[in-house]
Amino acid sequence: MELLLQQVLAGLANGAIYALMALAVVMIYQAIDHLNFAQGEMATFSTFIAWQVIAWGQPYWLAFAIAVTVSFLGGIVIDRILFRPIHNAPILGQLVAFIALFSILNSVDGEIWNFTIKTFPTPFGREPLFGLRLISTHEAGMIGVTAVILGLLYLFFRGSRLGLAMRAAAANPDSARLVGIRVGWMIALGWGMSAAIGAVGGMLIAPVVFLEPNMMLGVLLYGFTGAVLGGLSSPGGAVAGGFAVGVIENLAGTFIPYFGRDLKLTIALVLITAVLLVRPSGVFGRTVVSRV
């Protein structure tokens, strides 16, 4: 029983990061109808920046702040320079642009910081939380920070004018323009926030999986999976999906004997595909009703 609880909590901890990535992915998706395949690489790059600042002798929180700020600005720049010029290109073409961004960032990471695994510090320490062997302080920190970010985002989107404008721009860009909202900048802002969230996710998971250029591959995958499972039209669903994927992955790995460990990813994906067959738009997704 204790093992189950441990694994569930550990799954929730990892799931917190998947939820963050899922949220970042859905935020961009709602704005531009595209999955940002390079989200993970952007997060890795940000984490490397933080690592570099720490390696230069600066305190953790300064590195954290710098990484988040640089990511925010970087996200906006990437949107304005890369994706806005091609937003009228065919969908698959834009997809290849994402793949290109992925390739560029991954390669640059490797070139600047090479492929040796690096440790990344955690501000939360790694002791067992409250002395119990259920969950470590860092894992609790992951869940805590995710909860705080989600709370801030909720307040922002529901309670502020800018949040309202962003929601409107995502929901109905044409109508948004008709009330004077500069939709292009709303999208850029969405990119910036998404990149910043990804950076936080990267810095939280790096202590666990160790920092190297391919660090986020698996994480992003699980993030996508969580987003799709929850339904791409629902940020809340994406977050729930992320947590769910974390728990499923961990439980599958621990409790399905023999092939659990090797086929963790496959099992998670298969389970999710099975869910999709029952709920084709994701668990919380809205089925798109199109007028003929």
Place this chain on the structure above:
Amino acid sequence: MMLEVGGLCAFYGQNQALHGLDFGLAERGIVTLLGANGAGKTTTLRALCGMVRTTGEIRFDGKPIGGRATEEIVRLGIAHVPDGRGTFVRMTVEENLQLGAMTRRDRAQIARDVEEVYGHFPRLRERRRQAAGTLSGGEQQMLAVGRALMLRPRLMLLDEPSFGLAPLIVTELFEILRRLNHELGVAMLVVEQNAALALDLAEHAYLLETGRIVMSGPAAEIGQDEAVRRSYLGY
């Protein structure tokens, strides 16, 4: 002249939808664009708002606005109530109205304006916290007009405001439009298929056929014209 349009051509890709329109709208005036389906009425409104590719002259307050982005044109004081209403269906009535005032900064006045809109449309006040998509067609149309009013526009473009509404509601709506024009001095360019209603509201009318203006004149005269009566008024 608040709005002057000369030689306006509009294009959807390679297809030309408008072929050199010339018309104008005076301060506080009401003008209607009549025509059958596909005549180019909606295209004209979209052209004024920068939503389609155009050539030709569009002047608002003497300044050219052709080629500008939609959101910039809106900020000049032109509110567009599109066909289909364009409501933010998953947001509440209150949020929709707030969105109408997105370009303004005077919070206190915005709050007062919201109350004023509820004054014009009491039914919206009852439903202020409901999702806009759950409102009836007539209520959504009123919400769309209300949202446009929140901009404090000098010019309102209305695209088929009577579409899909019951006759009683339509009469009520057009009464409100007339009142808004009198009380607030908002100029209106109304595109309508329902010619009788539009000619009753407007001072001046233009008849559009396949992207060209084929007739123009005071509303009363157009309403008396034999051909118009037969084709568009049904008698």
Place this chain on the structure above:
Amino acid sequence: MTMPSREATEPLGTARRAAAISRPGARYLSIGAAIAVALVLPSVATNFVIFQLTLVMVYGLAILGLNLLTGFNGQFSLGHSAFYGIGAYTTAILMDKIDLAYYWTLPCSGAVCFLVGVVFGLPALRLQGLYLALASFALAAALPQILKFQPLEPLTGGVQGIVLIKPDAPAGLPLNPDQWLYYFTLAVLLVMLAGAANLVNSRTGRALMAIRDHPIAAAAMGINTALYKTLTFGLSALYTGIAGTLGAIAVQFVAPDSFTFFLSISFLVGLVIGGVASIPGCLVGGLFVLYVPNLAERVSTGLAGAIYGCIMLLVIFVMPSGAAGLVRFARTFATARPAR
């Protein structure tokens, strides 16, 4: 009038006229010329270049398979590395375990992949767009892990994979194995290209494209959407599977990590660069996917990925509809009347 959705305005590439043959004479001439060049090449090129060109054809064929499904039928697949891998492994296992001649493995792997494609295509009917992408991705990610699966090792060779021997030319022909395989692949490619072109220009092809562009209208016109979509999945898998077969023989080796998700991405990139819903574009895609990464690596080993990415971006910026789009644009530009 509601604003048209993204899907309605830009269905996976402006390729509605891709199937129409506009000037038959010129077209046949250029095809003939291309085939002539292809036939002559092995006599002037080194064995290594012949090998690379064989792979270009293989990738082109694989991309053609993906094109049938995604470009012409609008079903988004990230799983084609799995079909390629299944085709490759079917051949490898048949050649290795029961000494089946390489040419007989072609129909076998084709059949196997067709079945797998149909089996996957059935549940895929319920999924749209990105949800289908994820499910197909699950397939692509699962394959390497299934191939490495311990109990299956006697069959699949596990992590080590299976080694194959390139067949000799049939007795009497003065060709070395590389050259022979080149011509064999060319023959298979031509047959399958012709088949695809035929399909696309037929009623069935138009039905497929109708399903891609307006599925509701297509169904309303009496097209059995479910049947067509499932069969297209199977056919697409068949094409890519046969490409996998030829690829396996060319490379003389199959191993689980050769058929990862990244291969699917390569196919997708090749599809877009060549031009969605363009049959000749597939070969351009194959060329790109084989040569450009090598090129990038030669410029800088460390930043190879970055250079590859930049080249991809350049292509998307300059020709968003791929090489085929560029050709189409040039053609309309040359023949269009000046606008009013």
